[in-house]
Amino acid sequence: MIESLHLCMLMHKFTLYMGVLLNHIATYLPETILTNDDLALQFNTSKEQIFKNTGINKRYVSARGEISSDMVVKAAESLFKDKAIDKSEIDFLIFCSEGFDHKGPATSCLIQNRLGLSTNIACVDLPYGCSGYVYGLGMANAYLMSGMCHKVLFLTGDMATTVIHKDDVELKSIFSDIGTANLITKSSFNQHFIFGTDGSGYTNLIVDHSASRNPQTIEKLQENNMPLGHMKMQSTEIFLFAVKTVPKLVADILKKYEYGIDDVDLFVFHQASYFMLEVIRKKCKIPKDKFFVNIENFGNSVSSTIPVALNDAERQGILKKGMKVMLAGFGIGYSWGATIIEY
Amino acid sequence: MVSIEEFTSLLAAEFEDIDPQTITPATNYREIKNWSSMYALIIIAFVDANYDVQLNADNLKNSQTIKDIYDIVLSKQP
Numbered sequence A: 001m002i003e004s005l006h007l008c009m010l011m012h013k014f015t016l017y018m019g020v021l022l023n024h025i026a027t028y029l030p031e032t033i034l035t036n037d038d039l040a041l042q043f044n045t046s047k048e049q050i051f052k053n054t055g056i057n058k059r060y061v062s063a064r065g066e067i068s069s070d071m072v073v074k075a076a077e078s079l080f081k082d083k084a085i086d087k088s089e090i091d092f093l094i095f096c097s098e099g100f101d102h103k104g105p106a107t108s109c110l111i112q113n114r115l116g117l118s119t120n121i122a123c124v125d126l127p128y129g130c131s132g133y134v135y136g137l138g139m140a141n142a143y144l145m146s147g148m149c150h151k152v153l154f155l156t157g158d159m160a161t162t163v164i165h166k167d168d169v170e171l172k173s174i175f176s177d178i179g180t181a182n183l184i185t186k187s188s189f190n191q192h193f194i195f196g197t198d199g200s201g202y203t204n205l206i207v208d209h210s211a212s213r214n215p216q217t218i219e220k221l222q223e224n225n226m227p228l229g230h231m232k233m234q235s236t237e238i239f240l241f242a243v244k245t246v247p248k249l250v251a252d253i254l255k256k257y258e259y260g261i262d263d264v265d266l267f268v269f270h271q272a273s274y275f276m277l278e279v280i281r282k283k284c285k286i287p288k289d290k291f292f293v294n295i296e297n298f299g300n301s302v303s304s305t306i307p308v309a310l311n312d313a314e315r316q317g318i319l320k321k322g323m324k325v326m327l328a329g330f331g332i333g334y335s336w337g338a339t340i341i342e343y
Numbered sequence B: 001m002v003s004i005e006e007f008t009s010l011l012a013a014e015f016e017d018i019d020p021q022t023i024t025p026a027t028n029y030r031e032i033k034n035w036s037s038m039y040a041l042i043i044i045a046f047v048d049a050n051y052d053v054q055l056n057a058d059n060l061k062n063s064q065t066i067k068d069i070y071d072i073v074l075s076k077q078p
Helices: A002-016 A036-043 A047-054 A068-082 A107-114 A132-146 A169-174 A199-204 A218-224 A235-257 A274-284 A302-315 B004-014 B037-051 B057-061 B066-076
Strands: A019-028 A032-035 A058-061 A092-096 A122-126 A152-157 A179-187 A193-197 A205-208 A230-233 A266-269 A324-331 A335-342
Touching (some): A019 A068, A019 A302, A032 A036, A036 A047, A036 A169, A047 A169, A068 A107, A068 A152, A092 A107, A092 A132, A107 A122, A122 A132, A132 A152, A132 A179, A132 A193, A132 A324, A132 A335, A152 A302, A169 A230, A179 A302, A199 A205, A199 A235, A235 A274, A235 A324, A235 A335, A235 B037, A235 B057, A266 A274, A266 A302, A302 A324, B004 B037, B004 B066, B037 B066
Parallel strands (some): A092 A122, A092 A152, A266 A324
Antiparallel strands (some): A032 A058, A152 A179
């Protein structure tokens, strides 16, 4: 009796502490690239000024009619092909986006069918933005840990450029449309998460006229021709939120792991804007060579920035298997989350 | 806390593209030539990093000059 109790406790301990293993990441980049030259011409400014304000040289823009689910399906298809994945083993699909096909059914159901995945699969849509990647990993971790699934396909993709007003140079300079596919199984690494929410800041970054509250009107459509909604951002407020919240988030997740900055091999944060990342990096006292930034070549692709950065860092030889990597997502909501993975 | 003159000169040094000689405590920072919303972020970051003071949106809305910012930092400093 006592022995079986011990065994139970051991098993409990074993199952309680697990993490996610990112097996593979694939990225889909739309063909159209918006350069600083394009923006400078359109908005009568200089490409140098645009780069100075954002730290971005180019962004990706989805083709007309190409929506979030199209991008993630292409990312997943290339993942299956390039990595010779047996897709019949995938039993949980998470689709993180704020641009869905329909109000119902869940877009992840449609993606299951389009990718030819098993029907013995759980599918969920995760309607999150900049914190979405960490949220998705947290969900994958919880499902894997509980034994409810064994292999997770986590897709991120957004089409922010379709909800930006044609005259909004600030948002046009920042956002980018990219899809990613992430294949996740469990690892024995003891992973922790921290999440936070402050809905009082929701008006500072919002896609207005996009759903039930403040629905689209004929007048609005005639005024701006934005049928999917209109993204509005109070950049100073968002900056204040990030500079206040993220350093504390970093300190809290380090504390949870009982790590110091030196124990983490690489820091990969949501690529919001270069200036914001630099302020956060300095405030957290993270050495520059451990802080991966690639916003220059990809822009801010909302929930895709972290997997795009992980993929890019690995390609550049900066990120290697076994490294301890801190991931932090923060933004629209306000919503934020962090974790440390063993890559 | 440093003097208002030193605060002004340190902050002015953060504004690339702007001649620091043109910035004084009485300067209305929104009227600086080439001013953009980016400079508001530079002020927030400068104050946060150097004086451990977090400005809020109201602080910025209610201030006009570099001295106004300095006074807010003085009043909020831990």
